[in-house]
Amino acid sequence: MIQIKKVLSSKYIVTLVWVIGLIILWEIGATVIAGSKRSPENILPHLHQIIQSVFTTNKVNGTQTAFQMVLSNTGTTLLRAGIGFVIGAGIGFLLALLMNLFLPIEKILFPYLMMIQMIPILGMAPIVLAITKDINKSRIIIAAILTFYPVATNTLAGFQSVAKEKHELMYSLAASKFEIYRKLMIPSSLPYFFTGLKISAPMAITAAILVDTLQGGAGLGTVLSQSLKHATTIYIFWQIVFLSAMIGILSFYFMLLLEQTVSPYKKKKKK
Amino acid sequence: MANLEIIEDEFKERDASLPRETEIKIENLCVTFPDKNGGEPIIALSNVNLEIKQGEFISLLGPSGCGKTTLLRTIANLQDQTSGDILVRGLSPREIRLQKKYGIVFQSPVLYEWRTVRRNVCMPMELLGMPKKDRTARVTKMLELVGLMEFGEKYPHELSGGMQQRVNIARALAIRPEILLMDEPFSALDEFTKEKLHEDLLKIWKKTNKTILFVTHNIQEAVYLSDRVVVLSPHPGRVSAVVDINLERPRPIAIKESQEFNALVSKVRNSFEGV
Numbered sequence: 052m053i054q055i056k057k058v059l060s061s062k063y064i065v066t067l068v069w070v071i072g073l074i075i076l077w078e079i080g081a082t083v084i085a086g087s088k089r090s091p092e093n094i095l096p097h098l099h100q101i102i103q104s105v106f107t108t109n110k111v112n113g114t115q116t117a118f119q120m121v122l123s124n125t126g127t128t129l130l131r132a133g134i135g136f137v138i139g140a141g142i143g144f145l146l147a148l149l150m151n152l153f154l155p156i157e158k159i160l161f162p163y164l165m166m167i168q169m170i171p172i173l174g175m176a177p178i179v180l181a182i183t184k185d186i187n188k189s190r191i192i193i194a195a196i197l198t199f200y201p202v203a204t205n206t207l208a209g210f211q212s213v214a215k216e217k218h219e220l221m222y223s224l225a226a227s228k229f230e231i232y233r234k235l236m237i238p239s240s241l242p243y244f245f246t247g248l249k250i251s252a253p254m255a256i257t258a259a260i261l262v263d264t265l266q267g268g269a270g271l272g273t274v275l276s277q278s279l280k281h282a283t284t285i286y287i288f289w290q291i292v293f294l295s296a297m298i299g300i301l302s303f304y305f306m307l308l309l310e311q312t313v314s315p316y317k318k319k320k321k322k
Numbered sequence: 323m324a325n326l327e328i329i330e331d332e333f334k335e336r337d338a339s340l341p342r343e344t345e346i347k348i349e350n351l352c353v354t355f356p357d358k359n360g361g362e363p364i365i366a367l368s369n370v371n372l373e374i375k376q377g378e379f380i381s382l383l384g385p386s387g388c389g390k391t392t393l394l395r396t397i398a399n400l401q402d403q404t405s406g407d408i409l410v411r412g413l414s415p416r417e418i419r420l421q422k423k424y425g426i427v428f429q430s431p432v433l434y435e436w437r438t439v440r441r442n443v444c445m446p447m448e449l450l451g452m453p454k455k456d457r458t459a460r461v462t463k464m465l466e467l468v469g470l471m472e473f474g475e476k477y478p479h480e481l482s483g484g485m486q487q488r489v490n491i492a493r494a495l496a497i498r499p500e501i502l503l504m505d506e507p508f509s510a511l512d513e514f515t516k517e518k519l520h521e522d523l524l525k526i527w528k529k530t531n532k533t534i535l536f537v538t539h540n541i542q543e544a545v546y547l548s549d550r551v552v553v554l555s556p557h558p559g560r561v562s563a564v565v566d567i568n569l570e571r572p573r574p575i576a577i578k579e580s581q582e583f584n585a586l587v588s589k590v591r592n593s594f595e596g597v
Contacts, residue, residue, distance in 0.1 A: 216432040219400055224449045224497075225420045234445060238436045316436050316477040 074098065094285060101293070104286035111283050120274060120283075121290045128271040129298070131187065132259035135194025139255065140248060142195065143202025150203070151210040151236075168200045176262050186266045190259055197258045198251040205247030209240025238314075245310040252306050253299035260295055271295060342375035345501065345533045346397060351406035353392055353559075365558035366392040370406070372552060372561065374535070379527055381544035381551045382537045383590065389559025390537045391505055397535065398424055398503050410501070418501075422450060425499030425532075429506045431486035433478040439489050440465070440474040446497045464492040467526065484515035491519075495526070502527075502534045509538070517575060520547060524572065545569075545586050546578060555595040563593035 077098060084095045096104075105118045115123070146164070150157035172193060179189040179196075213236060221231045263272020271291050278288040351370040354363040367389040374380050382390040395401035397408060399415035410418045418424060433442050440461050447457045465471050468488040478486055487507055494502060508516045524547065527534055538544050544551045548567050555562040567586055569577060577583050 214432070216428050216430060217434070220426065220428070220432050221449075223398055223400065223419060223424055223426045224446050225422055226449050230449055234448070235434070238434070241436070314436055316438075316479070 096286065096289060101286060101289045104284070105290060111287070117284055117287050118290060121271070121287055121294060124269055124271050124274045125294065125298070127269040128259050128263060129256070131190045131270070132194050132255045135191040135259065136198045136252060136255040138191070139195035139198025139251065140202045143199035143247060143251075144206055144244060146199065146203040147206035147210060147240075148232075150207055157207070164200060164203065167196065172197065172258050172261055173265075176265055180265070186262075186268060190262045190270070193262050194255040194258045197254045201250040201254070202244065202247035205243045205250070206240055209243025210236055212243070213239045241314055242310070245306060245313075248309075249303050249306045252302035256295065256299050256302055260291075342377060344373055345376040345378070345411060346372070346374040346535075347407075347409045348372040348397075349407045351393075351396065351408060352404045353389070353396055353401065354404045367396070368558040368560045370559075370561050372564070374533060376533055377531045379524075379534045379547060379549045380536065381548040382535065382554060383539065383541065383544040383551050384554035384559075384594070385539060385556060387559070388554040388556040390539075390554050392559065393554070394503055394505055394535055394537050398426055422446075422497060423500045425494035425497065425502045427487075427490050427494045427502065427504040427507045429509060431478070431483075431490040433486060433489055433493075435478050438475050438477055439470060439481070442478065442489055443493045443496050446493060450497050460496060464496050467495070468492045468522070482515075484511050484519065487511060487519065491523070491526075495530070500532065502532050504534065504536045506537050506539070508543070509540070516543075521575070523547070528571070541587055541590050542578065545583060545590060546573060551590055553590060553593045562595045563590075565590050565593060 077095075081095045081097045085097075107118075108116060111117050111120060146160070150160060175196065176189060176193055179192050180186060183189045183192065217235055217239070218231070221235055226234070259270070260272040260275065263270035264276040266273070271294075274283070274287055275291045277283050278285060278291070348370055351367055352365070353367040354365050356363050370393060382393055384390045392401060396403050397410065397415055399419040408415055410423075413421075434445065437445065443461045443464050444457050447460060452460070461474070462471075465474055468491055470485060470488055470492065473481060473485065478489070481489070490507065508519055511519065520543070523534075536544070536547060545567055551565045551567060552561055553563040553565060554560065565586065569582060569586070
């Protein structure tokens with residue numbers, strides 16, 4: 052009896068129940084929608100159909116299967132998201148450093164940074180596009196804009212959370228400002244910096260896909276919107292939905308892995 | 323535990339026939355804090371006079387709010403004085419701090435959790451600009467001194483509280499400070515660990531002949547460790563007595579049960595005012 056309780060309360064069981072529940076809901080939905088279908092393809096296909104579509108050898112555009120098409124566009128989108136993410140993270144870190152070094156900068160800058168963050172991406176994208184006049188550049192810039200804010204705020208919080216005694220130790224040793232940042236502030240705020248990265252990595256990818264949808268060219272978002280407009284098969288849409296969800300989650304874990312490599316003491320703490 | 327052979331180069335045991343030089347001279351020191359609600363400023367220290375000789379072990383003893391930590395922090399230049407004078411070897415506390423002559427042991431270990439034990443001890447030497455080879459050798463010596471040789475590659479969170487405090491002490495001693503300032507370093511430790519660290523601290527002190535200022539609220543601890551106990555009383559913080567502890571050294575743990583020791587404890591206890 053106790054053993055059954057233990058099994059039931061374990062994390063895996065909870066996850067399993069969720070997954071099974073979602074699958075059942077999905078299949079009910081798919082069946083209902085299939086019954087009232089007005090389009091040639093089922094908008095909400097059964098799960099097994101989606102899985103089948105991944106492995107099928109049927110070409111959708113003469114040269115590629117659905118999945119090949121998705122994969123080749125994934126690379127394009129990921130590259131843009133990646134470049135934007137790195138630029139955004141760099142700017143975010145520098146901004147945090149500047150804001151911490153000069154209090155007036157924090158006071159002047161912070162409210163505006165927050166405002167930039169509150170503009171919806173889809174509202175911002177046309178503005179950026181109008182300025183840069185290049186869709187690929189704007190895709191990168193928007194990924195960067197979404198990235199820098201979580202990185203900047205988290206890193207700043209990291210700088211500000213350094214214990215008073217740690218500062219006093221540096222002060223008692225007559226450390227210079229540069230030494231204080233190099234030996235205390237930056238290493239101490241690394242976990243916060245990585246928290247920022249973990250939040251913004253999936254966001255950069257989401258942003259890159261969303262901005263893709265605005266205009267043609269390559270990219271997951273472009274293919275996604277084509278698929279939704281029935282220009283290609285609907286399975287491409289669902290493959291992208293699942294794949295991008297997986298990439299988003301993976302990007303989070305990739306940051307976690309990076310963090311554990313950079314700061315080994317954290318990894319040991321987990322054991 | 324404390325292995326003293328390894329700091330042979332720092333042995334400067336005092337020639338008892340020579341007069342001791344004055345290390346720290348405090349005259350009419352006052353420290354006040356502005357009241358947050360705009361009222362009368364709070365007097366943390368009022369008219370403190372104290373002279374500390376080179377190589378002395380001095381305890382600053384008192385209940386909370388008596389200004390003992392404020393006094394230590396003012397000497398360390400972590401707190402500004404309001405009026406009066408402090409001279410450390412003829413210089414201001416600020417000048418001594420800039421020369422990196424203070425070793426400070428804080429109440430909490432204040433270790434950098436992203437650095438291993440070795441690199442924590444190494445940190446002050448990096449600031450001193452010591453060459454890497456010297457630093458490595460010195461860290462090894464310091465870890466041996468505090469009995470943590472096998473723990474060099476551990477991270478602070480993997481150590482017990484007592485071990486962390488040993489690292490704290492090793493780090494403070496690493497740069498060969500002239501004056502060791504200790505702010506209730508053992509107050510968070512259990513009785514057994516504390517006694518062990520007391521013994522080790524006394525051995526290290528005797529061999530290195532550093533001047534030690536030790537803040538505590540524990541009367542037994544102050545009497546056992548010190549040459550002199552400076553008794554501070556609150557409201558306002560002031561020195562109410564300075565008690566000479568003329569117990570023979572080295573002091574075995576058993577001395578704490580002697581009549582002499584207990585007489586001194588009572589004497590110190592009776593010199594508090596207004597508590």
